[in-house]
Amino acid sequence: MKQTDFHIRGRSVDSFETPFQLRVKNGLAIVDAEGTCYRDLNALLRKLNSNGIKKAELYNVYGQRYIGTSLNGNMKIEIYGTPGNDLGAFMNGAKISVYGNVQDGCGNTMNDGLIVVHGHAGDLAGYSMRKGKIFIRDDVGYRAGIHMKESQNIRPFMVIGGSSRAFLGEYMAGGVILVLGLNSHEERHRAKFVGAGMHGGVIYVHGEITNLSKEVKVVDIDKSDVRLIRSLIKEFCDYFNFNFDEIMSRKFTKIVPVSHRPYGRLYSHYAHARQCCNVLLNME
Amino acid sequence: MKSYLLPEYILERDYARCNKCKICIEQCTYAVHRYDAINDAVHSRSENCTNCQRCVVFCPTHAITIRRNPNSYRENYNWTQEAILAVKEEAETGGIIITGMGCDKPGLTYWDKLLLNASQVTNPSIDPLREPIELRTYLGKKNDRLNFETNGGEAVLETELAPQLCLETPILFAAMSYGATNLNVHESLARAATECGTYFNSGEGGLHPSLYKYGDHIIVQVASGRFGVHPAYLNIGAAIEIKIGQGAKPGIGGHLPGEKVSEEIARTRMIPTGTDALSPAPHHDIYSIEDLRQLICALKEATEYSKPIAVKIAAVHNSAAIASGMVRADADIIVIDGFRGSTGAAPKIIRDNVGIPIELALASVDQRLRDEGIRNKISIIASGGIRNSADVVKAIALGADAVYIGTAALVAMGCTLCQKCYTGRCPWGITTTDPQISKRINPEIASQRLVNLLRAWSLEIKEMLGGMGINAIESLRGNRLQLRGVGLTESELRVIGVKMAGD
Numbered sequence: 001m002k003q004t005d006f007h008i009r010g011r012s013v014d015s016f017e018t019p020f021q022l023r024v025k026n027g028l029a030i031v032d033a034e035g036t037c038y039r040d041l042n043a044l045l046r047k048l049n050s051n052g053i054k055k056a057e058l059y060n061v062y063g064q065r066y067i068g069t070s071l072n073g074n075m076k077i078e079i080y081g082t083p084g085n086d087l088g089a090f091m092n093g094a095k096i097s098v099y100g101n102v103q104d105g106c107g108n109t110m111n112d113g114l115i116v117v118h119g120h121a122g123d124l125a126g127y128s129m130r131k132g133k134i135f136i137r138d139d140v141g142y143r144a145g146i147h148m149k150e151s152q153n154i155r156p157f158m159v160i161g162g163s164s165r166a167f168l169g170e171y172m173a174g175g176v177i178l179v180l181g182l183n184s185h186e187e188r189h190r191a192k193f194v195g196a197g198m199h200g201g202v203i204y205v206h207g208e209i210t211n212l213s214k215e216v217k218v219v220d221i222d223k224s225d226v227r228l229i230r231s232l233i234k235e236f237c238d239y240f241n242f243n244f245d246e247i248m249s250r251k252f253t254k255i256v257p258v259s260h261r262p263y264g265r266l267y268s269h270y271a272h273a274r275q276c277c278n279v280l281l282n283m284e
Numbered sequence: 285m286k287s288y289l290l291p292e293y294i295l296e297r298d299y300a301r302c303n304k305c306k307i308c309i310e311q312c313t314y315a316v317h318r319y320d321a322i323n324d325a326v327h328s329r330s331e332n333c334t335n336c337q338r339c340v341v342f343c344p345t346h347a348i349t350i351r352r353n354p355n356s357y358r359e360n361y362n363w364t365q366e367a368i369l370a371v372k373e374e375a376e377t378g379g380i381i382i383t384g385m386g387c388d389k390p391g392l393t394y395w396d397k398l399l400l401n402a403s404q405v406t407n408p409s410i411d412p413l414r415e416p417i418e419l420r421t422y423l424g425k426k427n428d429r430l431n432f433e434t435n436g437g438e439a440v441l442e443t444e445l446a447p448q449l450c451l452e453t454p455i456l457f458a459a460m461s462y463g464a465t466n467l468n469v470h471e472s473l474a475r476a477a478t479e480c481g482t483y484f485n486s487g488e489g490g491l492h493p494s495l496y497k498y499g500d501h502i503i504v505q506v507a508s509g510r511f512g513v514h515p516a517y518l519n520i521g522a523a524i525e526i527k528i529g530q531g532a533k534p535g536i537g538g539h540l541p542g543e544k545v546s547e548e549i550a551r552t553r554m555i556p557t558g559t560d561a562l563s564p565a566p567h568h569d570i571y572s573i574e575d576l577r578q579l580i581c582a583l584k585e586a587t588e589y590s591k592p593i594a595v596k597i598a599a600v601h602n603s604a605a606i607a608s609g610m611v612r613a614d615a616d617i618i619v620i621d622g623f624r625g626s627t628g629a630a631p632k633i634i635r636d637n638v639g640i641p642i643e644l645a646l647a648s649v650d651q652r653l654r655d656e657g658i659r660n661k662i663s664i665i666a667s668g669g670i671r672n673s674a675d676v677v678k679a680i681a682l683g684a685d686a687v688y689i690g691t692a693a694l695v696a697m698g699c700t701l702c703q704k705c706y707t708g709r710c711p712w713g714i715t716t717t718d719p720q721i722s723k724r725i726n727p728e729i730a731s732q733r734l735v736n737l738l739r740a741w742s743l744e745i746k747e748m749l750g751g752m753g754i755n756a757i758e759s760l761r762g763n764r765l766q767l768r769g770v771g772l773t774e775s776e777l778r779v780i781g782v783k784m785a786g787d
Contacts, residue, residue, distance in 0.1 A: 042585055065578070070515045070586035085578060086569075090586045092515045105569050108582065111514040124569055128510035130554045146568055147510060151554045171509075171562055173555045197564070200556050260559040261542045268379035269706065 020044060027054040034060035038084070042069055049075045049094075063103070068094050071113075085122070088115050091132070097239075104141070107134045110156070116239050120162075129156040129175070137240045138162040138183060143170050148201055150174025159236050163207070166192040169255075173200040178232050180247060181207035195255055199262050203255040204229055212255065215262050221254045288372050290365075291331035294351045301347035302326060308339035308348060313709040313721055336702040338711035370632070380633070384705030384715070386532055386626040386669060386691060387636050393624070394643035394776075395675045399785055401766045403753040410755050412746035418756035419742055421686050423523075423663040424448035424592040424616045446616060447592050449503075449523055451686055452481030453742040454757055455676060457734075458667055458690030459505050459527065459596070461487030462512075463540045463549045463561060464628035464705070466717050467494070468725040472697060474498035475727060476734035485688070488527055488563060489540070490552040496520050503594065506583065508537060509563035511553040515586060523617070524583050525594040526576070528567070531625025531668035534598030534639040537565040538629070544708045544717045573609035580614050592616035592663075599623060599645030599668065600638075604652035610662065611653065617663045619688065620645050625668030626691045628715050629706035642668045643682065647780045650683025650762055659762075673744035682780070683762040696737040697730045 019040050021032035029048050033041055041064050048056055049071060061067070061081030068077055068087065071094040079087075079098045088096055089108040101119035110129040117134075123141035126134050130149045139162035146167065148156050156175040162183045168191050169177050181189065188208040195203060195216035203216075204225070212218070221229075229252060237244040295316060304326055308317040314332045317339065319325075333350060340348050356365050373381055403409040410417065425446035432439045457473045470484075470492065477484035478501040485503045486495075490512015495502065504521030506513050518524055529535065540561035550557040570576050580593050594617035595610050597603065603620060610618050622642020627635070646666045653659040666679040667688035679687050695701070698712035705715035713724025745757070754760050768785035769777050777784060 039585070043588075046588070066582050066585045069582060070518070072515070086582045089582045090513075090515050090518065105578075108569065109510050109513050127569060128513070130514070143568055147508075149510075149554050151550055151556060154554070170568070171564060173559060173562070197562060199562065200559055260556065263539050263560060263562070264541065266380055266539075267382045268373050268377035269382055 024048075024053065027052070029053050029056040031056060031058045032060055033058050033064060033081070034062070036064070038064040038066050042066060045071060045075075045077065049073055061100075068096050068113075088113065091115075093132075101138075102136075107132075107158075110134075118240065121160075123165075125160075126156065126158045126177075129158070130154060131156050133235075134158045135236055135239055136160050136162075140164045140168075143167045145172055145175070145177045145203075146170040148172050148175035148177070150201065157232060159232050161236065161240065161242075163189050164191045164194075166190075166194075167196055168194045169198050169201070169203045170195070171197040171199075172203075172257075175201045176228065176232070177201070177203045178229060178252075179203070179205040179207070180233070180236070181205065181250070182242065182247070195257065197262065198255075198257045199260045200257060204252045205255065206250045206252050209253070209255075215258055216255050217258050219254050219256055221252060225252075225254055285376055287376055289369060289376070290355055291333075291353050293330055293333040293335045294353050295328040295330045295333050296349045296351065297326065297328060298347040298349070299325070301345040303345055303347075305344060307342050307344065311338045311342045311711060313338075313711045313716075313718075314707075334702040334704045334711075335700075336704070336711045337700045380631045382629050382706045383632040383635060384626075384628055384630075384703045385701050386624040388701075388703070389636055392641050393669065394641055394772075394780065395669075395671075395678050397769055397771050398643070398678050398767050398780070398782065399770060400674065400677060400681070400748060400752070401768070402751040407753045409753050410750040412743075412750040415750070415755065417746040417749050417754075418758070419453045419745060421451040421454040421757060422448040423451065423665070423685055425662065426660040428660065447523075447590055449483060449592060449617075450481070451483065453738055453745070454680060454684075454686035455738060455741060456482050456503070456665065456686060456688050457484040457693050458626075458688035459485035459487040459503075459525065459530075460628070460690060460694075461489030461505075461540075462492060462552055463487075463489035463544055463717065465715055466713070466722040466725070467492050467548070468722050468727050468730070469694075469697065469714055470495060471727040472725060472730035472734060473693065474502060475731035476738070477501040479731070479735050480738045482738070483522060485525060486521070488538075489549065489561070490554070491517055491520065492548070492552050505596075506579075507563050508565070508567045509561060511555065511561060511563070514554075518583065518586050521591065523592045523594055524587065525596055525617075525619065526567075526579060526583070526615075527596045528570070528576075529565075529598035529600075529621070530596070530627060531598045531621035531623055531639055531642070532627035533630040533634045534600050535565055536631070536634055538563040541706075541708070546717050546719075549717055573606075573613050576610070576615075577613035584614075594619055594665070596621060596667075598625070598638075599640045599642055601640065603640075603645045604648040607649040607662075607664075608652055608656055608658070611656075611658045615662060617665060618649070619665040619667055620649060621688075622646075622666070622668030626694075627705075642666050642679070644779055646679060646682050646684055647764075651781055654683075654762070673741040674748065676741065677745055677748050677760070678767060680757060680760050681763050681766045683764075685761060692737070693734055696733045697725060 023030045055076040057078045059080045063084040065084035070090040072092045077096045082100045085103045086105040091113045092111045093113045095114040097116045102121045104122040105124045108127045112131045115134045117136045120138040121136045121140045125140045125144045128147035142165045159178045192211040193213045196213040316332045431442040473484040488507035499520035503523045505525045507527040542558045595615045596619035599622045623639040663685040666684035710716040767782045770785045
């Protein structure tokens with residue numbers, strides 16, 4: 001245990017014991033996370049956040065889970081290493097940059113904020129996110145963007161630089177997924193069952209998708225789509241230093257759900273209600 | 285296609301009594317009654333009637349009688365009327381038959397085959413009217429041992445206790461989502477839970493911000509669709525429940541139909557207005573006990589370890605093994621929802637065939653956790669088919685810490701179990717999100733009905749406990765000597781862990 005004093009703008013505000021190598025100066029915290037438990041790490045981040053630290057750099061992150069869980073405000077976190085599952089779960093406004101790959105469930109049920117991954121992401125990236133943005137430079141695993149939702153004017157965005165595995169946008173109820181198809185050796189994406197159960201939102205893809213699920217269809221891109229894609233690609237290029245014009249020159253396919261009520265026809269009472277209504281109308 | 289289905293009920297009107305006040309027309313949400321201006325009479329279309337009894341109760345002259353339609357097919361114990369009608373309905377629509385509420389089949393209720401004990405001569409019974417009987421129950425992990433240190437002659441607890449829920453009576457209101465029910469129902473339950481010192485479960489549809497003030501008495505639910513789950517929601521509740529399954533439809537998910545997703549519900553659930561709200565069967569981040577642990581830990585992280593995390597499963601064949609896994613996954617409370625558990629909408633075939641009765645699952649889970657020496661690490665809430673205070677007492681004697689009531693709470697508010705919740709037109713204003721029909725539930729009155737129900741049950745529980753010579757509900761928990769079985773086979777007695785009556 002090391003005694004650590006916080007110094008913010010030259011003023012000592014708090015001190016507590018921490019298992020970390022920690023340096024704090026002018027609102028920037030530098031943390032060596034090697035060999036520490038996620039519980040301590042998150043407690044530290046919350047403590048730093050509540051003490052007005054604007055930015056934390058975490059070094060030697062080796063698989064600690066739940067980093068940034070439920071973190072409020074607009075604190076910036078830079079992670080060097082490989083954070084564990086559920087990075088930024090339930091996150092509420094923080095901005096996380098990862099210099100390395102992330103594992104499963106990155107941005108799980110994220111409420112707001114930004115996650116920028118300079119590498120690959122595991123399965124379930126952006127599970128049920130409803131606001132904020134996730135940018136992943138390379139590929140994502142299975143079920144990326146599952147259950148993404150939007151309501152009223154609140155909309156989540158996920159940009160995937162590389163490709164995705166199966167069940168991209170599964171059960172999607174809203175939001176935007178953009179797949180750029182960079183770093184790919186093949187023209188064709190390997191993702192199967194894209195948009196299975198999708199009933200809201202939109203997926204833009206560069207490159208061929210051969211296996212769309214029955215709940216979605218391909219439609220033409222209009223001007224508003226181009227505006228949206230342009231702004232997302234702009235942001236993507238700012239984070240990862242890609243050539244904006246080169247990416248913008250690519251062709252994108254727009255995938256939308258066939259219906260926002262995909263399973264209404266499964267049940268007998270809908271058919272029956274229609275029939276009864278007809279009977280009623282005939283009787284009147 | 286001509287429908288071959290038989291009307292289920294016959295509605296008879298006593299025209300001598302009917303004063304044509306048209307209240308029945310206003311009250312019926314299925315358009316059964318209509319006014320015939322030419323003949324100045326009110327007529328009825330029996331074929332639309334669901335036997336909800338709303339018009340009967342509200343008819344000022346008691347002119348209406350509803351009877352089961354005596355028309356029936358030739359008697360056949362194998363091909364019952366229900367079986368024949370189901371085939372016809374599916375043949376006509378090609379769709380899954382949906383129903384509401386819990387399983388209505390006979391022969392699967394073990395509560396009725398369990399009898400309670402009472403003190404005679406050798407141990408005195410207690411009169412609850414004069415002596416205090418403790419019903420307070422704490423739900424959450426209990427430590428293996430407590431360490432104290434002395435500080436200036438005073439004992440100070442050294443052990444850190446896990447967060448607990450404190451119930452003044454061992455009965456909670458089961459999960460019913462905002463969307464399946466409406467805000468008035470939610471508010472009635474929240475108010476009653478607050479007044480009675482117990483908890484109301486928000487269900488999986490999020491929580492309307494106007495109910496945040498009751499947060500100390502609300503258990504918030506996180507289900508596979510993650511509707512309305514955000515940090516404020518997680519932090520406002522007294523506990524968080526992860527819904528894996530429910531007794532009425534184990535293994536399958538839920539679809540809240542788009543008609544029920546009004547603007548307010550869409551905002552609370554965080555989905556677009558009018559779209560189906562799909563809750564798939566599995567959580568896609570939970571494929572194992574280890575994954576469950578991950579969600580539990582994430583929720584604990586999100587709430588800074590300040591509240592217990594419950595996990596709700598349907599009672600199925602391997603519940604006991606799953607329960608053991610849940611303890612290892614660091615859950616604080618396990619909720620087991622039995623075969624007769626209720627729902628707003630489930631495929632009838634699933635409701636009536638999948639899962640096992642709560643009595644058997646509860647007994648085997650409690651026994652398994654005891655055998656493994658980990659019963660103290662988790663609290664058990666039994667759910668699904670608790671109809672009265674005796675069922676509560678029997679459940680606790682079988683090993684539950686507390687019970688959830690859903691149907692009983694709805695019945696207290698007006699529900700008559702017509703099983704048509706899925707239409708979204710509940711004439712009693714319960715399972716509807718229609719703003720006009722929802723007004724039929726007045727939170728002021730409905731919460732009073734719920735408070736009265738819990739008061740009555742608590743008094744009855746005290747009477748039963750006193751009769752057994754027990755003065756604290758804690759002493760009854762898992763006390764199966766207070767139970768005896770009648771009409772049960774050897775193996776049924778063995779699984780439930782009770783002796784035959786008279787033995």
